[in-house]
Amino acid sequence: MKIVLLGYGKMGQLIEKFALKRGHEILLIVDKDNRESTLANDLAGADVAIDFSEPAAAIGNISLCFEANVPIVVGTTGWYDHLQEIKSVCLEANQSLLYGSNFSIGVNVFFHVNRLLAQAMSPYKQYDVQVEEIHHIHKLDAPSGTAITIAEGILDHTTGKSAWINNVVGEGEELIPKPEELLIESHRIEEVPGTHTVLYSSEVDQIEFKHTAHSRAGFALGAVVAAEWLQGKKGFFQVTEMFDFNRA
Numbered sequence: 656m657k658i659v660l661l662g663y664g665k666m667g668q669l670i671e672k673f674a675l676k677r678g679h680e681i682l683l684i685v686d687k688d689n690r691e692s693t694l695a696n697d698l699a700g701a702d703v704a705i706d707f708s709e710p711a712a713a714i715g716n717i718s719l720c721f722e723a724n725v726p727i728v729v730g731t732t733g734w735y736d737h738l739q740e741i742k743s744v745c746l747e748a749n750q751s752l753l754y755g756s757n758f759s760i761g762v763n764v765f766f767h768v769n770r771l772l773a774q775a776m777s778p779y780k781q782y783d784v785q786v787e788e789i790h791h792i793h794k795l796d797a798p799s800g801t802a803i804t805i806a807e808g809i810l811d812h813t814t815g816k817s818a819w820i821n822n823v824v825g826e827g828e829e830l831i832p833k834p835e836e837l838l839i840e841s842h843r844i845e846e847v848p849g850t851h852t853v854l855y856s857s858e859v860d861q862i863e864f865k866h867t868a869h870s871r872a873g874f875a876l877g878a879v880v881a882a883e884w885l886q887g888k889k890g891f892f893q894v895t896e897m898f899d900f901n902r903a
């Protein structure tokens with residue numbers, strides 16, 4: 656595949672390595688030096704674009720790819736308030752987009768089991784549930800996209816909780832969750848790649864369900880595999896659609 660990289664920071668550079676290893680070609684890199692001047696014409700000839708830029712840049716990059724008729728994989732988080740609007744544009748314009756808050760296999764298994772766990776816990780009202788995420792201090796968005804996906808999985812299966820709220824520990828005044836609110840607690844510590852924990856706590860015990868990324872390799876390889884998966888498909892997809900957990 657001929658790939659355009661939108662964003663060439665920590666993730667973009669690692670994705671380049673995995674893409675080359677898997678026999679792909681990097682056609683164009685769009686980053687701080689050329690992002691203002693990049694036009695749809697510059698993307699001509701690309702099979703796919705992979706966006707790991709920043710929350711404020713994602714929508715512009717998606718529009719650029721739609722204009723250029725180039726399928727796009729979006730790993731950038733923090734733009735999900737615009738998801739429905741982008742989905743409509745994508746479908747109306749017959750374009751291809753795959754997005755995911757987390758491309759690692761481990762986290763996608765975690766998403767699946769998180770839903771099963773929420774279902775199993777739903778009758779036991781003596782347990783309160785909370786999500787915790789830990790990331791590096793450079794992260795621009797909070798809560799993490801992964802934590803939002805986890806929270807949505809819990810909210811879908813937990814009666815009595817209707818929305819999530821977020822506290823970034825050490826930043827501003829901490830919100831006290833109401834019983835119907837699901838707390839996502841965010842921590843920003845040194846260079847942590849990404850740790851997510853779901854906690855069910857009662858007076859007598861606690862269940863901790865945790866995923867720890869040891870590096871960014873799982874995210875980067877997953878993004879390249881997602882770009883391969885998207886080839887020849889039209890429509891609006893989530894990374895979870897690449898996995899079939901019902902086989903086991």
Ligand SMILES: NC(=O)C1=CN([C@@H]2O[C@H](COP(=O)(O)OP(=O)(O)OC[C@H]3O[C@@H](n4cnc5c(N)ncnc54)[C@H](OP(=O)(O)O)[C@@H]3O)[C@@H](O)[C@H]2O)C=CC1
Pocket residue numbers: 661662663664665666667685686687690707708709710712713715716729730731732733755756757758759874
């Ligand atoms: N879905 C997943 O599996 C994962 C998602 N992420 C998400 O990916 C995003 C990037 O993460 P990461 O690589 O760690 O961040 P970095 O800050 O290391 O890299 C982002 C890069 O994007 C550049 N950039 C900013 N605006 C644009 C633009 N309009 N077009 C192209 N490039 C632009 C930045 O340049 P400059 O510094 O000059 O502004 C920077 O080099 C984040 O939103 C993060 O949450 C991260 C890991 C996994």
Ligand SMILES: O=C(O)C1=N[C@H](C(=O)O)C[C@H](O)C1
Pocket residue numbers: 732756757790794798799800801802848849850874
């Ligand atoms: O910014 C990061 O680093 C990460 N962002 C994604 C998120 O917001 O969930 C995925 C991963 O946890 C790393």
